[in-house]
Amino acid sequence: MTETYDDSFVKELTRMSDDFDRWYTDVVRKAELADYTPVRGCMVIRPYGYALWEGIQRAFDDMIKSSGHENWYFPLLIPEELFMKEAEHVEGFTPEVAWVTEAGSHGKLDQRLAIRPTSETIIGTLMRRYVQSHRDLPKLTNQWCNVVRWELRTRLFLRTAEFLWQEGHTFHANAAEAIEEVDRILEYYRVLAEDWCAMPVFAGWKTATEKFPGAVHTKSIEALMRDGLTLQAATSHYFGQNFSRAYDVSFANRENVREFCYTTSWGATTRLIGGLVMAHGDDFGLILPPKLAPVQVVVVPIYRTDEAHREVADFIAGWEPEVRAAGIRLKVDWSDERPGAKYNQWELKGVPLRLEVGSREVAAGEVRVVDRLTREKRQLGVNALGEQLSAELSAFQAALYQRALEFRQANTAVVKSLAELVEHFRTRAGYVSAPWCGEADCEAKVREATGGVKSSNYDPDRKAEGECLVCGRPGRYQINFARSY
RNA sequence: CGGGCGGUAGCGCAGUCUGGCAGCGCGCCUGCUUUGGGAGCAGGAGAUCGCGAGUUCGAAUCUCGCCCGCCCGACCA
Structure with a gap:
């Protein structure tokens, strides 16, 4: 589901x-x-x-x-x-x-x-x-x-x-x-x-x-x-x-x-x-990699009555120690807010996984897990929950890296000439990879012609794919250009 | 450091032009009702109006100086 x-x-x-x-x-x-x-x-x-x-x-x-x-x-x-x-x-x-x-x-x-x-x-x-x-x-x-x-x-x-x-x-x-x-x-x-x-x-x-x-x-x-x-x-x-x-x-x-x-x-x-x-990050706020997230899993208890409160608390107490023992940084948010407010707050703070736990979960022996990246909701049985969540966090870490990698691939272009490079940065950002002769003069010309696009760095083992984009002499390196912080 | 904009309650802002009771929304506190995607009602607290001088009977409002932030340039992790 x-x-x-x-x-x-x-x-x-x-x-x-x-x-x-x-x-x-x-x-x-x-x-x-x-x-x-x-x-x-x-x-x-x-x-x-x-x-x-x-x-x-x-x-x-x-x-x-x-x-x-x-x-x-x-x-x-x-x-x-x-x-x-x-x-x-x-x-x-x-x-x-x-x-x-x-x-x-x-x-x-x-x-x-x-x-x-x-x-x-x-x-x-x-x-x-x-x-x-x-x-x-x-x-x-x-x-x-x-x-x-x-x-x-x-x-x-x-x-x-x-x-x-x-x-x-x-x-x-x-x-x-x-x-x-x-x-x-x-x-x-x-x-x-x-x-x-x-x-x-x-x-x-x-x-x-x-x-x-x-x-x-x-x-x-x-x-x-x-x-x-x-x-x-x-x-x-x-x-x-x-x-x-x-x-x-x-x-x-x-x-x-x-x-x-x-x-x-x-x-x-x-x-x-x-x-x-x-x-x-995205429009909802931070997204933190599990390996560095101060809180990896946040639990939002849901209840109306004192009795439901007790039931939910007992249920959580049943698996919380095991999850902590698995080395997971877990926080149970018992603060006096409504669940919706907590969802938004913890999404803003980029916590990778959220567990929603209410009477439905208590009855079924499950937790509802919500992924910060996709924001999809799934039910998870509480059997070996620590192990399951560890696996979820590893997958999250990998998915986050993968998404960033795909974003970079989609935002890396290759050009052959200064004119092409200038045209590219007129409408787009990201990296532009180009052959370069290694001379500072040519690097400076890129910067002038684009109003601040700088050389990022280069891998000396990667041979230039053509002549220098500026001077036309033989290229030495294939170098990345980008606007930078 | 140059050009532009801004600083009024914790946050976001109105009021400044044309000087005259310190305002609004959110948040906060208390109570009740609520609680599965940012709750509702009622009551309440909270501001040396960025700082310092000056003008004036009277300054958030006018003048001068300074501090801090934002945006655009030059410099940088």
Whole structure:
């Protein structure tokens, strides 16, 4: 038996098709993920949103621990002198650095302190103490922390003046090992995005124009949002010896020759939560992947009388422990609302499965299960309910990924020329894949001609399918272009 | 940072032009009736009108400065 409701009217929520940006802000606030604060560009992350971050943290932290990475904590404040040592890095970051210039009764400081926008400089400075010999390498460090970047235009989760992230910083005895590290972490990010967030990504190289300031090369994962814009969801950088030279992090190699370390850094931020919202949501609100959903299954009890209330409560108590024992994050919503209000509330909050339990279910020994993705209603016997729901959640996770993948396929075009590309972005969004010669000039021309379409990333193993879309010289790479967040 | 718009009860807004009792809807509290897709009735609480100066007998309303947000550009995870 299948019942579907298609009343697309949702109170107080802008429709996605009407105004995607407003829809996004509405969902983030009404689903209680985050909110504005009196502080310019800074948000408050509410428990429901923070729980998503905790899920992401747990997943990623487990991955890096499995490869021997260790968590550290480094200072929030970085003396100006230290900050200024790597020229390209300084140039890239100074426009958005916040400085502490004055402190309490001490008054004006002799030297300004940067509030970290990222920690390469302070970590490099400190790590030289701990790295003396090739036997000390590799040093695989990570920290979970906040950073501040003085952004002019902010949006909840996607771009705020302060945000949370993890930043990994690793030190190696040779280039090959560092380059391998960058790829290992990029693969972790792919797994985090695809297996946990159910967000299909392109993992690949950023162009020289788009790379991190101070990096030799940068790789990223990029995901498509439902408005057709791409989101850079995490980055992994190879620094060669750029930072170790600037901060004098060196070691004695096997021949007792002093050598600068080869370093990497990589980061993923609370922006991923914004990605989750925009990759999966619909006109009813959030849709959360079960593996990260703070509540995976919500139970809505239905009753009129005290007696029915007792019956329903007893019935739920019969299988609730078993469902929890199956490792399912279950919430029974006994709040003093009517069932319809609860349905809407939990759909807004993106809970994957809802169980409706009333006297009909009690009598039949069933629950009514409603899927957040399809919103179809089915009856499920309570026998081995934990096992059944686990299976349902796995299927949901897969279906969510599949839907996002199909959406991306439907929104990826291939073009041969700049004219075609410009024409495409006049009416459509999504990715456009095109052959490219590898020159920054040609990349810049795409950006100019389209008013802001940027290169996303590329897979160097994929050969260009024709001549460069701009200059007509032999293509080197097949690269994705998109409008981006 | 440039251009435009906005800030009045928890949320969404009217009132501002033309100065004169602080309003509406939703939400919230209490009670009763309700409860399978956002309940009904009755009563009630809640606002230094973003902040600070100024003009005026009198300012949500006029003037100046500042803060915050939104949209469009340039910059960025």
